[in-house]
Amino acid sequence: MNRRNFIKNTALTTAGIIASPYILPSGRLFASTGARKVNHVVFCMFAGGIRNLESVIKGDGNLMRNMLAGSESISGDIASGIDLLNPLSSLPLQTYGTLYKQFRYAQGPTGHFNGNTALITGTYTDTTLDIKTHPNTPTIFEYYRKHTSPSALNAWWISNSLGPNMSLNFSTDVEYGAQYGANYMQPYNLFNYDSNTELSNPTKFSSAEQSQVAGLQNFFNKNFAQKSINAETIDNSTADRIKLNEFFAKTWTKLQSGQYNNPWNVANDMNGDMQNIMMAEEVLKEFKPELLVVNMSYVDIAHSNFTGYCNNLVKADYAFAHLWQTIQSTPGLMNDTLLIAVPEHGRNDVPNSIVDAYGRRALDHSDEGGSREIFCMMLGPAGVINQNKIVNTIEGETIDIVPTIAHALGFDVDIPSQYRSRMGSVLNSAFV
Secondary structure: OEHHHHHHHHHHHHHHHHHOOOOOOOOOOOOOOOOOOOOEEEEEEOOOOOOHHHOOOHHHOOOOOOOOOOOOOOOHHHHOOOOOOOOOOOOOHHHHEEEEEEEEOOOOOOOHHHHHHHHHHOOOOOOOOOOOOOOOOOOHHHHHHHHHOOOHHHEEEEOOOOHHHHHOOOOOOOOOOHHHOOEEEOHHHHHOOOHHHHHOOOOEOOHHHHHHHHHHHHHHHHHHOOOOOOHHHOOOOHHHHHHHHHHHHHHHHHHHOOOOOOOOOOOOOOOHHHHHHHHHHHHHHHHOOOEEEEEOOHHHHHHOOHHHHHHHHHHHHHHHHHHHHHHHOOOOOOOOEEEEEEOOOOOOOOOOOOEOOOOOEOOOOOOOHHHHEEEEEEEOOOOOEOOOEEEOOOOOEHHHHHHHHHHHOOOHHHOOHHHHOOOOOOOHHHEO
């Protein structure tokens, strides 16, 4: 066995696990009965716990200059160590939609997993989540797939590798489940695979080494080729499988040729949030899915490094603006896409005792007032979403996102009442 071929084949298999560990069925069962507002929704679980003081309050957003308006300059109290990025447009993104400045994560532990689960299911949970356990409440992907049932290529979940994120694309609910889940992609594993080192050494394995490699491969297959309780129902059409294979082959070729090495030309290179958004853009351009959810989490460094948190917040802001520009320059998506950004929770008002290299104290999210205070930004076509609107009063919760997405795609009325009764409400004030 050639070592180069083994590593490459293993990596391509891993890419399949990264991108779509559960291949899904295609074919329409029945159409949604509601009127659609748009034909595409992209939802960003934005950045991994942001305190409103650094976003929608401080200087009207002087750390998030792409997303938020505000003429205040970067003052001396935050200038040192903060690497700002030039805005991508002369107008802030809030111009193109509605900004809720006093949104809330109202119930449940102020942890990333619980917060993300509330955003993706539309219901709060008070339980501690197991990293291998799917939620017991259906996700937005399941509601969408069951009540509109397009090709599985129309639903995507892109996240980092943290905890149970890979399990959030479908639930254990017997009325929904894996057959209605989303294709899944985990860019972290793709970008952190040391392909240049491994693929540049074509050393051949001895017979003994081949045996060890086979055992290792078997171990990974058993432990990481995750299958659902309904795995026997998960299958793609031949046409969709060919499209997926072609997409991942192109993705691997681009990675190997260096096309993903900071194509945005940002200072200090791209972080994980930017890589997640970049791959979300690749999926959007290739498949133009009706529903895509992407996870961002790199500001979570705030527990020990406030300056790093600020720098990653700057990059998250830039990535979100880049995503909006990609949507508006892609035929089939432009002027027909709702783009949403909501943090899963906020951060404490009072810092902890850890001081970074610039003398700034770090932030946790331990259920103090600020850890439940977040924002929500909804961008979309002028005839659909209210433009340049700011909601300054306390309005909206994280559990409102799922019914709002369902409303935008026209299937909210198809969700059974026993499920809708557990959710929040449609954010009607954002719609024209």
